[in-house]
Amino acid sequence: MDVFRDDHYTYAVSELASGGDLFSWCLNHPVPTPDREAEMLPLVAQTFSAVEWLHTLGIAHRDLSLENILLTGLGCGESPQLVKLIDFGMAHLGRWCPAATTLGPGKPSYQAPELHLKREYDGFLADTFSLGVVVYAMALGNYPWQSTKPGRSRVFDWVSCHGILPFLQRREIACS
Numbered sequence: 001m002d003v004f005r006d007d008h009y010t011y012a013v014s015e016l017a018s019g020g021d022l023f024s025w026c027l028n029h030p031v032p033t034p035d036r037e038a039e040m041l042p043l044v045a046q047t048f049s050a051v052e053w054l055h056t057l058g059i060a061h062r063d064l065s066l067e068n069i070l071l072t073g074l075g076c077g078e079s080p081q082l083v084k085l086i087d088f089g090m091a092h093l094g095r096w097c098p099a100a101t102t103l104g105p106g107k108p109s110y111q112a113p114e115l116h117l118k119r120e121y122d123g124f125l126a127d128t129f130s131l132g133v134v135v136y137a138m139a140l141g142n143y144p145w146q147s148t149k150p151g152r153s154r155v156f157d158w159v160s161c162h163g164i165l166p167f168l169q170r171r172e173i174a175c176s
Contacts (some may be wrong), residue, residue: 019070031141036139060094062123063091063110064134066134067107109144114150116150143158
């Protein structure tokens with residue numbers, strides 16, 4: 001709606017996110033149901049489109065998560081839910097990002113594994129990894145792992161060794 005700036009910060013004011021964030025959305029939708037997937041699809045498409053637009057502008061968000069994707073509208077017939085990305089505090093101008101510091105940008109569950117290599121990395125691909133975690137969490141109502149740092153999550157270490165497809169097949173057996 002408007003942008004304000006002072007000596008230290010720039011503030012972007014958008015409309016009220018009456019639909020909350022995607023984390024709240026996940027809590028309010030039972031898992032798994034066909035209705036959940038149908039409601040997810042337009043939200044995922046909008047999120048991908050928003051991130052693609054950022055990347056076209058040469059911006060890597062670097063902190064994509066359920067909590068940083070807001071929804072406007074209530075999602076009923078006349079008021080469709082629209083996605084709004086927030087929290088650009090970790091954003092980087094340019095595709096190639098400098099080596100991550102000790103903690104790195106973003107939340108541990110969403111961080112691309114290359115952030116832990118202590119060298120320059122592709123911020124657009126790191127955003128894409130985070131989007132995969134977002135979609136997984138939306139679909140299944142839980143995170144696939146708690147961290148991508150080697151040795152911090154047995155699940156991620158197992159996926160790194162065996163691949164995501166065997167992991168998903170094992171989960172399918174466990175959920176049946």
